[in-house]
Amino acid sequence: MSRLDRIFVAGHRGMVGSAIARKLRDRGDATVITRTRSELDLADQAQVRTFFANEKIDQIYLAAAHVGGIMANNTYPAEFIYQNLMIQTNIIHEAWRAGVEKLLFLGSSCIYPRLASQPMAEDSLLTGVLEQTNEPYAIAKIAGIKLCESYNRQYGTDYRSVMPTNLYGTGDNYDAEKSHVIPGLLRRFHDAKESAASEVVIWGTGKPMREFLYVDDMAEACLHVMDLNIDTYRKNTQPMLSHINVGTGEDLTIRELAIIIADVVGYRGPIAFDSTKPDGTPRKVMDVSRLHNLGWRARIGLREGLALAYADFLTSTRR
Protein backbone atom coordinates (compact mmCIF):
# COMPACT_ATOMS: atom_id res chain seq x y z
CA MET A 1 0.00 0.00 0.00
CA SER A 2 1.32 3.45 -0.80
CA ARG A 3 1.02 6.63 1.26
CA LEU A 4 -1.29 7.98 -1.40
CA ASP A 5 -3.89 5.23 -1.03
CA ARG A 6 -7.43 6.42 -0.36
CA ILE A 7 -9.41 4.03 1.81
CA PHE A 8 -13.19 4.34 2.14
CA VAL A 9 -14.59 3.04 5.43
CA ALA A 10 -18.30 2.53 4.83
CA GLY A 11 -20.15 2.64 8.15
CA HIS A 12 -17.53 4.64 10.08
CA ARG A 13 -20.06 5.70 12.70
CA GLY A 14 -20.94 2.11 13.60
CA MET A 15 -19.10 0.07 16.22
CA VAL A 16 -16.92 -1.87 13.77
CA GLY A 17 -16.45 0.83 11.15
CA SER A 18 -15.31 3.34 13.76
CA ALA A 19 -12.79 0.84 15.15
CA ILE A 20 -11.45 0.19 11.64
CA ALA A 21 -11.17 3.93 10.90
CA ARG A 22 -9.33 4.44 14.23
CA LYS A 23 -6.82 1.69 13.40
CA LEU A 24 -6.22 3.02 9.89
CA ARG A 25 -5.73 6.57 11.17
CA ASP A 26 -3.35 5.32 13.89
CA ARG A 27 -1.34 3.53 11.22
CA GLY A 28 -1.24 6.82 9.35
CA ASP A 29 -0.17 5.51 5.96
CA ALA A 30 -3.30 6.27 3.93
CA THR A 31 -6.09 8.80 3.57
CA VAL A 32 -9.24 7.56 5.29
CA ILE A 33 -12.42 8.65 3.51
CA THR A 34 -15.74 8.63 5.38
CA ARG A 35 -19.26 9.89 4.75
CA THR A 36 -22.12 10.34 7.18
CA ARG A 37 -25.57 9.06 6.22
CA SER A 38 -26.80 12.59 5.49
CA GLU A 39 -23.85 13.12 3.14
CA LEU A 40 -24.23 9.77 1.36
CA ASP A 41 -27.20 7.39 1.59
CA LEU A 42 -25.62 4.01 0.83
CA ALA A 43 -29.03 2.50 0.06
CA ASP A 44 -29.37 4.95 -2.85
CA GLN A 45 -27.64 3.63 -5.95
CA ALA A 46 -27.42 6.98 -7.74
CA GLN A 47 -25.73 8.63 -4.78
CA VAL A 48 -23.27 5.77 -4.40
CA ARG A 49 -22.47 5.90 -8.13
CA THR A 50 -21.77 9.64 -7.97
CA PHE A 51 -19.61 9.19 -4.87
CA PHE A 52 -17.36 6.60 -6.53
CA ALA A 53 -17.19 8.62 -9.75
CA ASN A 54 -15.98 11.69 -7.85
CA GLU A 55 -13.66 10.05 -5.31
CA LYS A 56 -10.72 7.99 -6.44
CA ILE A 57 -10.93 5.12 -3.95
CA ASP A 58 -8.28 2.40 -3.73
CA GLN A 59 -9.72 0.17 -0.99
CA ILE A 60 -13.06 -0.24 0.75
CA TYR A 61 -13.90 -1.64 4.18
CA LEU A 62 -17.60 -2.50 3.84
CA ALA A 63 -18.65 -2.22 7.49
CA ALA A 64 -21.92 -0.39 6.81
CA ALA A 65 -24.89 -2.56 7.76
CA HIS A 66 -28.26 -2.55 9.44
CA VAL A 67 -27.58 -4.56 12.61
CA GLY A 68 -29.23 -5.53 15.86
CA GLY A 69 -29.76 -8.29 18.39
CA ILE A 70 -32.12 -11.24 18.33
CA MET A 71 -35.25 -9.20 19.15
CA ALA A 72 -34.56 -6.49 16.54
CA ASN A 73 -33.88 -9.14 13.86
CA ASN A 74 -37.06 -10.98 14.74
CA THR A 75 -39.25 -7.85 14.87
CA TYR A 76 -38.02 -5.91 11.82
CA PRO A 77 -37.08 -8.61 9.24
CA ALA A 78 -37.96 -6.43 6.23
CA GLU A 79 -35.57 -3.68 7.30
CA PHE A 80 -32.79 -6.20 7.94
CA ILE A 81 -32.98 -7.85 4.52
CA TYR A 82 -33.75 -4.71 2.48
CA GLN A 83 -31.22 -2.32 4.00
CA ASN A 84 -28.39 -4.82 3.94
CA LEU A 85 -29.02 -6.03 0.40
CA MET A 86 -29.21 -2.45 -0.87
CA ILE A 87 -26.14 -1.13 0.94
CA GLN A 88 -23.82 -3.98 0.00
CA THR A 89 -25.10 -4.34 -3.58
CA ASN A 90 -24.72 -0.63 -4.27
CA ILE A 91 -21.22 -0.49 -2.82
CA ILE A 92 -19.89 -3.66 -4.43
CA HIS A 93 -21.39 -2.99 -7.87
CA GLU A 94 -20.51 0.71 -8.00
CA ALA A 95 -17.02 0.05 -6.64
CA TRP A 96 -16.47 -2.42 -9.46
CA ARG A 97 -17.86 0.07 -12.03
CA ALA A 98 -15.47 2.72 -10.75
CA GLY A 99 -12.49 0.35 -10.91
CA VAL A 100 -11.91 -0.19 -7.19
CA GLU A 101 -9.83 -3.34 -7.05
CA LYS A 102 -9.81 -4.15 -3.35
CA LEU A 103 -12.68 -4.46 -0.89
CA LEU A 104 -13.34 -6.24 2.40
CA PHE A 105 -16.93 -7.27 3.11
CA LEU A 106 -17.98 -7.88 6.72
CA GLY A 107 -20.58 -10.58 7.28
CA SER A 108 -21.72 -12.48 10.36
CA SER A 109 -21.54 -15.93 11.95
CA CYS A 110 -25.32 -16.25 11.47
CA ILE A 111 -24.67 -17.19 7.81
CA TYR A 112 -24.11 -20.77 8.97
CA PRO A 113 -26.89 -23.34 9.41
CA ARG A 114 -28.67 -23.32 12.77
CA LEU A 115 -27.47 -26.83 13.52
CA ALA A 116 -24.05 -26.66 11.85
CA SER A 117 -21.47 -28.93 13.42
CA GLN A 118 -19.35 -27.09 15.98
CA PRO A 119 -16.95 -25.38 15.70
CA MET A 120 -18.33 -23.99 12.43
CA ALA A 121 -15.86 -24.09 9.56
CA GLU A 122 -16.16 -21.90 6.49
CA ASP A 123 -17.27 -24.88 4.38
CA SER A 124 -20.46 -25.38 6.41
CA LEU A 125 -21.96 -22.43 4.50
CA LEU A 126 -25.14 -23.43 2.62
CA THR A 127 -25.24 -26.95 4.04
CA GLY A 128 -28.45 -26.59 6.06
CA VAL A 129 -31.42 -24.58 7.30
CA LEU A 130 -30.74 -21.16 8.88
CA GLU A 131 -31.82 -19.89 12.32
CA GLN A 132 -35.33 -18.40 11.91
CA THR A 133 -34.87 -15.33 14.15
CA ASN A 134 -32.21 -13.87 11.84
CA GLU A 135 -32.74 -15.63 8.50
CA PRO A 136 -33.40 -12.39 6.50
CA TYR A 137 -30.18 -10.82 7.82
CA ALA A 138 -28.23 -14.03 7.18
CA ILE A 139 -29.56 -14.28 3.60
CA ALA A 140 -28.38 -10.70 2.93
CA LYS A 141 -24.93 -11.48 4.34
CA ILE A 142 -24.67 -14.69 2.27
CA ALA A 143 -25.59 -12.63 -0.79
CA GLY A 144 -22.74 -10.24 0.10
CA ILE A 145 -20.19 -13.05 0.13
CA LYS A 146 -21.53 -14.37 -3.19
CA LEU A 147 -21.45 -10.89 -4.77
CA CYS A 148 -17.75 -10.59 -3.89
CA GLU A 149 -16.96 -14.07 -5.19
CA SER A 150 -18.95 -13.55 -8.39
CA TYR A 151 -17.27 -10.22 -9.22
CA ASN A 152 -13.88 -11.80 -8.50
CA ARG A 153 -14.60 -14.71 -10.84
CA GLN A 154 -16.12 -12.69 -13.66
CA TYR A 155 -14.25 -9.39 -13.42
CA GLY A 156 -10.98 -10.28 -11.68
CA THR A 157 -11.52 -8.02 -8.67
CA ASP A 158 -9.98 -8.71 -5.25
CA TYR A 159 -13.04 -8.55 -3.00
CA ARG A 160 -12.57 -10.47 0.28
CA SER A 161 -14.96 -11.39 3.10
CA VAL A 162 -14.62 -11.86 6.84
CA MET A 163 -17.30 -13.42 9.07
CA PRO A 164 -17.11 -12.13 12.63
CA THR A 165 -18.53 -13.94 15.60
CA ASN A 166 -20.73 -11.88 18.00
CA LEU A 167 -18.96 -8.55 18.51
CA TYR A 168 -19.08 -6.05 21.39
CA GLY A 169 -17.13 -3.08 22.68
CA THR A 170 -16.56 0.64 22.30
CA GLY A 171 -19.31 2.37 20.35
CA ASP A 172 -21.88 -0.41 20.83
CA ASN A 173 -25.64 0.20 20.79
CA TYR A 174 -26.84 0.08 24.42
CA ASP A 175 -30.56 0.15 23.61
CA ALA A 176 -32.38 -2.15 26.05
CA GLU A 177 -34.52 -3.88 23.39
CA LYS A 178 -32.74 -3.71 20.03
CA SER A 179 -29.17 -4.37 21.12
CA HIS A 180 -27.11 -7.56 21.32
CA VAL A 181 -26.79 -9.49 24.55
CA ILE A 182 -23.63 -7.85 25.99
CA PRO A 183 -24.70 -4.20 25.65
CA GLY A 184 -28.25 -5.16 26.68
CA LEU A 185 -27.06 -6.88 29.85
CA LEU A 186 -24.52 -4.17 30.71
CA ARG A 187 -27.41 -1.73 30.72
CA ARG A 188 -29.79 -4.00 32.65
CA PHE A 189 -27.30 -4.96 35.36
CA HIS A 190 -26.14 -1.35 35.69
CA ASP A 191 -29.70 -0.01 36.01
CA ALA A 192 -30.52 -2.78 38.54
CA LYS A 193 -27.45 -1.88 40.62
CA GLU A 194 -28.30 1.83 40.57
CA SER A 195 -31.96 1.29 41.49
CA ALA A 196 -31.31 -1.63 43.90
CA ALA A 197 -33.79 -3.72 41.85
CA SER A 198 -34.91 -7.08 43.29
CA GLU A 199 -33.68 -9.11 40.26
CA VAL A 200 -32.38 -8.95 36.71
CA VAL A 201 -34.24 -10.87 34.02
CA ILE A 202 -32.26 -12.48 31.19
CA TRP A 203 -34.01 -13.35 27.92
CA GLY A 204 -34.37 -17.03 27.04
CA THR A 205 -33.20 -20.05 29.01
CA GLY A 206 -29.58 -18.98 29.51
CA LYS A 207 -28.50 -22.24 27.86
CA PRO A 208 -27.46 -21.06 24.36
CA MET A 209 -23.73 -20.80 23.84
CA ARG A 210 -22.06 -17.81 22.21
CA GLU A 211 -18.58 -16.68 21.32
CA PHE A 212 -17.63 -13.00 21.72
CA LEU A 213 -14.92 -10.87 20.17
CA TYR A 214 -13.91 -7.38 21.24
CA VAL A 215 -14.33 -4.87 18.42
CA ASP A 216 -10.70 -3.67 18.43
CA ASP A 217 -9.59 -7.25 17.81
CA MET A 218 -12.10 -7.42 14.94
CA ALA A 219 -10.74 -4.21 13.41
CA GLU A 220 -7.20 -5.54 13.64
CA ALA A 221 -8.26 -8.79 11.97
CA CYS A 222 -9.90 -6.80 9.16
CA LEU A 223 -6.70 -4.87 8.43
CA HIS A 224 -4.72 -8.12 8.61
CA VAL A 225 -6.93 -9.88 6.07
CA MET A 226 -7.12 -6.84 3.78
CA ASP A 227 -3.33 -6.56 3.73
CA LEU A 228 -2.61 -10.22 3.02
CA ASN A 229 -0.78 -10.79 -0.18
CA ILE A 230 -3.27 -11.91 -2.84
CA ASP A 231 -1.51 -15.23 -3.43
CA THR A 232 -1.60 -16.00 0.31
CA TYR A 233 -5.32 -15.12 0.46
CA ARG A 234 -6.13 -17.28 -2.55
CA LYS A 235 -4.01 -20.19 -1.33
CA ASN A 236 -5.98 -20.27 1.94
CA THR A 237 -9.45 -19.86 0.44
CA GLN A 238 -11.39 -21.10 -2.58
CA PRO A 239 -12.99 -18.99 -5.32
CA MET A 240 -16.54 -19.90 -4.22
CA LEU A 241 -15.67 -20.37 -0.54
CA SER A 242 -13.60 -17.28 -0.01
CA HIS A 243 -14.73 -15.98 3.39
CA ILE A 244 -12.67 -16.16 6.57
CA ASN A 245 -14.09 -16.66 10.08
CA VAL A 246 -13.00 -14.17 12.73
CA GLY A 247 -13.37 -15.07 16.39
CA THR A 248 -11.66 -16.52 19.43
CA GLY A 249 -12.80 -20.12 18.93
CA GLU A 250 -14.07 -20.18 22.55
CA ASP A 251 -17.64 -19.88 23.80
CA LEU A 252 -19.70 -19.93 26.99
CA THR A 253 -23.37 -20.13 27.95
CA ILE A 254 -25.51 -16.99 28.24
CA ARG A 255 -25.95 -17.88 31.94
CA GLU A 256 -22.16 -17.89 32.42
CA LEU A 257 -21.89 -14.64 30.50
CA ALA A 258 -24.58 -13.02 32.68
CA ILE A 259 -22.70 -14.00 35.85
CA ILE A 260 -19.48 -12.41 34.55
CA ILE A 261 -21.27 -9.23 33.45
CA ALA A 262 -22.98 -8.94 36.87
CA ASP A 263 -19.54 -9.19 38.45
CA VAL A 264 -17.96 -6.60 36.12
CA VAL A 265 -20.83 -4.17 36.78
CA GLY A 266 -20.94 -4.89 40.52
CA TYR A 267 -24.55 -6.19 40.67
CA ARG A 268 -24.95 -8.67 43.55
CA GLY A 269 -28.68 -9.55 43.38
CA PRO A 270 -30.48 -12.57 41.88
CA ILE A 271 -30.65 -13.39 38.15
CA ALA A 272 -33.85 -14.82 36.60
CA PHE A 273 -34.55 -16.23 33.12
CA ASP A 274 -37.54 -15.44 30.89
CA SER A 275 -37.99 -18.52 28.72
CA THR A 276 -40.86 -16.89 26.80
CA LYS A 277 -38.16 -14.90 24.96
CA PRO A 278 -36.32 -16.62 22.07
CA ASP A 279 -32.98 -18.39 22.57
CA GLY A 280 -31.95 -18.27 18.91
CA THR A 281 -29.29 -20.67 17.68
CA PRO A 282 -28.29 -23.18 20.38
CA ARG A 283 -24.58 -22.77 19.67
CA LYS A 284 -22.34 -20.98 17.19
CA VAL A 285 -18.64 -21.15 17.87
CA MET A 286 -16.25 -20.41 15.03
CA ASP A 287 -13.58 -22.66 13.64
CA VAL A 288 -10.81 -20.06 13.36
CA SER A 289 -8.08 -22.30 11.96
CA ARG A 290 -8.11 -20.53 8.58
CA LEU A 291 -7.40 -17.21 10.30
CA HIS A 292 -4.78 -18.73 12.62
CA ASN A 293 -3.03 -20.23 9.58
CA LEU A 294 -3.02 -16.74 8.10
CA GLY A 295 -1.15 -15.41 11.14
CA TRP A 296 -3.79 -13.64 13.25
CA ARG A 297 -5.17 -14.43 16.74
CA ALA A 298 -7.50 -12.56 19.08
CA ARG A 299 -5.72 -10.80 21.96
CA ILE A 300 -8.39 -9.27 24.19
CA GLY A 301 -9.92 -11.74 26.67
CA LEU A 302 -13.62 -11.65 27.58
CA ARG A 303 -13.21 -10.22 31.09
CA GLU A 304 -10.83 -7.53 29.90
CA GLY A 305 -13.13 -6.69 27.00
CA LEU A 306 -16.21 -6.54 29.24
CA ALA A 307 -14.45 -4.10 31.58
CA LEU A 308 -13.59 -1.89 28.58
CA ALA A 309 -17.17 -2.18 27.30
CA TYR A 310 -18.63 -1.23 30.70
CA ALA A 311 -16.35 1.83 30.81
CA ASP A 312 -17.62 2.77 27.34
CA PHE A 313 -21.23 2.28 28.47
CA LEU A 314 -20.65 4.60 31.44
CA THR A 315 -19.05 7.24 29.22
CA SER A 316 -21.75 7.05 26.56
CA THR A 317 -24.63 7.25 29.02
CA ARG A 318 -23.08 10.22 30.88
CA ARG A 319 -22.52 12.21 27.70
Ligand code: GFB
Ligand atom coordinates in the same frame (compact mmCIF):
# COMPACT_ATOMS: atom_id res chain seq x y z
O1 GFB B 1 -26.79 -11.05 21.22
P1 GFB B 1 -27.99 -11.72 20.69
O2 GFB B 1 -29.15 -10.86 20.41
O3 GFB B 1 -27.46 -12.47 19.43
O4 GFB B 1 -28.48 -12.84 21.74
P2 GFB B 1 -27.72 -13.82 18.62
C1 GFB B 1 -27.64 -13.85 22.20
C2 GFB B 1 -28.35 -14.70 23.23
O5 GFB B 1 -28.51 -13.95 24.43
C3 GFB B 1 -29.74 -15.20 22.85
C4 GFB B 1 -29.83 -14.06 24.92
O6 GFB B 1 -29.89 -16.52 23.30
C5 GFB B 1 -30.66 -14.26 23.64
O7 GFB B 1 -31.91 -14.84 23.94
N1 GFB B 1 -30.16 -12.87 25.70
C6 GFB B 1 -30.40 -12.83 27.02
C7 GFB B 1 -30.25 -11.59 25.25
N2 GFB B 1 -30.69 -11.60 27.43
C8 GFB B 1 -30.59 -10.81 26.35
C9 GFB B 1 -30.76 -9.40 26.15
O8 GFB B 1 -31.04 -8.64 27.06
N3 GFB B 1 -30.56 -8.93 24.90
C10 GFB B 1 -30.23 -9.75 23.87
N4 GFB B 1 -30.04 -9.23 22.65
N5 GFB B 1 -30.09 -11.09 24.02
C11 GFB B 1 -27.81 -12.15 16.66
C12 GFB B 1 -28.51 -12.09 15.33
O9 GFB B 1 -28.22 -13.31 17.24
O10 GFB B 1 -26.40 -12.23 16.52
C13 GFB B 1 -27.89 -11.14 14.42
O11 GFB B 1 -29.88 -11.87 15.54
C14 GFB B 1 -26.38 -11.20 14.39
O12 GFB B 1 -28.38 -11.39 13.15
C15 GFB B 1 -25.81 -11.25 15.78
O13 GFB B 1 -25.93 -12.30 13.65
C16 GFB B 1 -24.31 -11.43 15.80
O14 GFB B 1 -26.40 -14.47 18.56
O15 GFB B 1 -28.80 -14.69 19.15
